[in-house]
């Protein structure tokens with residue numbers, strides 16, 4: 001595995017430790033914004049591209065892989081955390097691999113086909129790991145393949161923080177289970193997200209901002225890119 005900055009390693013260490021908390025959180029539907037808005041928003045965004053095969057990158061316990069397979073989009077899930085992939089494989093049909101983003105940048109990976117799209121739902125957390133992953137992705141995509149990314153809306157921070165890309169302290173505030181080992185995450189402005197996709201070889205096709213029905217504020221940012 002490629003060696004990254006220590007901050008990047010801590011992200012994955014935290015996900016290994018919190019895997020069971022995450023599985024329970026998703027099984028209980030305990031994140032209101034996901035139930036109200038963002039789960040359906042990412043499914044709709046993927047459907048809008050008309051892709052028929054997908055790679056679910058950082059799939060966690062696999063809810064989106066299962067949802068896309070049920071929508072006749074044949075989807076493979078990958079995640080670095082073995083216990084999350086085991087949970088995904090137990091829950092449903094579908095193909096899953098334990099693979100980190102760092103692994104995808106290596107020469108040999110067990111993914112034998114090219115997918116029409118890669119979907120990444122709230123799973124781009126670090127700096128270098130995200131940059132390297134996005135640059136590597138076109139190798140796994142068909143000509144004019146898509147990347148569909150859902151992430152925190154950048155404007156979510158501006159009430160209490162500066163609007164500049166950079167590492168931020170993380171926390172698990174708001175989640176019901178006893179999550180531990182919060183990690184730093186890399187915040188990007190909207191302009192930097194768009195620039196990142198361009199640098200990785202994607203043309204930005206859509207920028208979507210699903211609204212939270214109770215606050216009328218953006219619940220997330222969805223970017224759709226096409227291999228240029």
Ligand SMILES: C[S@@+](CC[C@H](N)C(=O)[O-])C[C@H]1O[C@@H](n2cnc3c(N)ncnc32)[C@H](O)[C@@H]1O
Nearest residue numbers: 015058059060079080081099100101121122123
């Ligand atoms: C917030 S969860 C989202 C999981 C899933 N996409 C969903 O929507 O429920 C973030 C996921 O990213 C995965 N992840 C983070 N960094 C990763 C890396 N470098 N390689 C592979 N997976 C990673 C974690 O293991 C975790 O499953």
